[in-house]
Structures are given as C-alpha cells and as structure tokens.
Amino acid sequence: MALHLNLLHEEILEQRQRQRDPLKLGLLALIGCGTLMFMYYSWNAYRTLEIRSRLSAIDRSWSKMEPSVTAAQKKVTELQALTKTVRALDDYIDSRFFWAPLLQKIARCVAPNTQLTSLDGTLDDAKGASITIEGVAAGREPRAAAEDLRQMLSEQLGHDYSEVKVEFKSLEDLDTLVNLGGTHMPMARYNLAIIFKPGAQAKPTPTPPQTRNRRKRDSE
C-alpha cells in the first residue's frame, strides 16, 4: 500500500473554513435580500409617484371645475325655487274665481218682469261664494215671477258651480202697481241669497266685441 502524504492539509482546511464562514455567507445573504428589498421599494416608490401625479392631475381638474360646480349648484337652487314660485303663481291664477261669467248668467236669468236693485257678492276661500240679490218682480202673480227667477238662477248656476243653494231671505208684496206692457201689475220685493262653491270652475268670458257705440246710437 502506497503511502500518500498531503502536506497542504492544514492550508486546505483553513481555505475551506474561510469559504464556509457563516458571517461572510450571512453578509452575502443580507446583501442579496437588501438588493431585492431595495428593488421592491423602488418599484413601490415608482408606483407611489405615479399615483401622486394622478392625484395632482385630479386635484387640478377639481380646482378648475369647482367654481363652475358651485355656480351650477347655486343655479339649480335658484331654478328650483323659481319653478316652485311659478307653480304657486300658476295655482293661484288657476284657482281664481271669475265674476264676469257669473254676472252674465245672472243677467240671462232676469226676465223682463223682474228687476235687480242690488247685488252683493263675496268670495271666501273656505266658504265659497255668497251672493245677495235684491229686486222687484211684477206680474199677475209677482211671487211666482220671483220664484221663477229663483229657479232659473238655481238651474243656471248649477251647471257651472257645485253645492248651489238659492233661497229667499224675504219675499213681500208691495202696494204699488207697475205698468208692464200697458197693464198695471202688482209687485213683490224679493231678497235672494245664493251660496255655491266655485269648484267646477267657470272659464273667463271671452271679451265680447264693443257694442257701446251702437247702443249709444240706439238710445239716441
């Protein structure tokens, strides 16, 4: 058996020990990890910078838009208030009671043998309209003439208004006689109370053409 001598044994051992030095290996691992961590950090920092630039872009566009948005909000509030006001005014206008159609109806109910001496009408939001008519009626039976007027008013007003009530407050015979169509007729004085709700609203009367001049000429 051949004798084999290794004179460098100690040196080789030392070299091996140096290579396996845990501190050196640890430092190498540390440097490796540190590099990876740095790269990861850099990637994150890059993304953060990107987000920051996005944020500043959004901030810029918001600051550009903010005054117009504030103005728009103010405008919206104003427009909403204006719309409500117009609606309220329209409601007010639409719920008006028109007296002209009522006067026209009353005029149509008055026969030649009846006469109105006074008319008082008031309008109340809660109670409705109440009208008092005073006048005289003439005929062979003046009370019947007054009753005819009452019935006619009740019928005519019932077409356009609701809850119509036409009642005599008073009806009395008068001693005086009136000449009606060449005959002397007895007279009666009546006082009618009319109550109704202007619920079924009447339309305003279209303005009739002026006939004033013709009437003047007729009377001349």
Next chain:
Amino acid sequence: MSQKLSKDQIKKLGLSIIGFVFLVYVYFNFFLGPLQRSRADMLNKIADRQNKLDTAQEELHKSAKLEQNAKDGMARFTALRKINAEGAPLAWFPPRIKSFFANEQIDKAVARLEGSSELKQEELSAWLRYNWVIDLPQTDYVMVGRAIADLENSEPLLVITRLSIHATPDQPQFQHIELAATSLIEKK
C-alpha cells in the same frame, strides 16, 4: 460531511440573523410601511376626488338639463313680473285701474289701497298681497260685466273678492259698483 459549527461560527451566524432581523424591521417600519401608507392615503384621496368629480359632472348635467326645462318657467316668471310696474304699488296701481276703466268707457273709477299682507306659502314669500277697493260710482251692469271680463283676462294676478252693485235711486240707468280686489305684487 456534517461538521459541527465552531463556537466562533455560531456567534457569527447569530450576528448575521440579528442583522437580518434588524434590516427587515427597518425596511418595513421606516421605508416600505410609510410608503404604502402614503400610497393608500393618496388612493383614498383619488377615490374621494373622483367621486366628487363624478357628482360634479352629474350636477353640471342636471343644472344644464334643469335650465333647459326651466326656460318656459323662467319666461313665464318674467312675464308675470312684468305685469306689475316698478315702484310703489300705490303710485302705479290706481292710475292703471283708472285708465283701464277709462278704456272700457267707464270714466269715474277710483282705486284705494286697503292694506297689504304677506302670503302664507313659502314659495311666494317674495310677493305681497295688496287689497284694493275699486269704486265705480256711475256705470251700468252690462258695461261693468264686460269691463270685469277684460280685467280678469288681462290681470292674471288680480282676484276680485267682493262685488257690490247698487242701483242709483235718482239715475235708474246707472249703477254704483264697488269691487274689492286682491293683487299679487312682488316685493321691491
């Protein structure tokens, strides 16, 4: 091959582990942590701003649409405001009524202010209700009926609340007429 670590090597290994732990601690607490927190903050801010921008866009769109829709209302409002003249109502309303009835061939017309009051509706808080008494001492039923029809058609903000017609004893062809009217007039 298994060789036991020497005491010196164990010491160095421990030192390396401590160094590593320290490095990880410093990295996460002083570098990556704040960076991620700031990034999360910015993302929240972006979401918030984006939300605001979206709402703002909607608001602008809504405003434009409302403005378009409210054109008729605005025109109507302007028209209703124009019905009433500028200045104190007492200065312009009676002359206007006088000239209105003069155009209706009713010469004697006097309008008196009875008072004014606030309206109950909140929407009409900028408007006042003026109560007037209009006296027509010498006219006739037909003429006044026509005049009232004209008045009701031409003055949408005026409501007649009371009407009184009485025959004039010494002039049977004429009647004495008194109207109580309420008109809405914008506060100036």
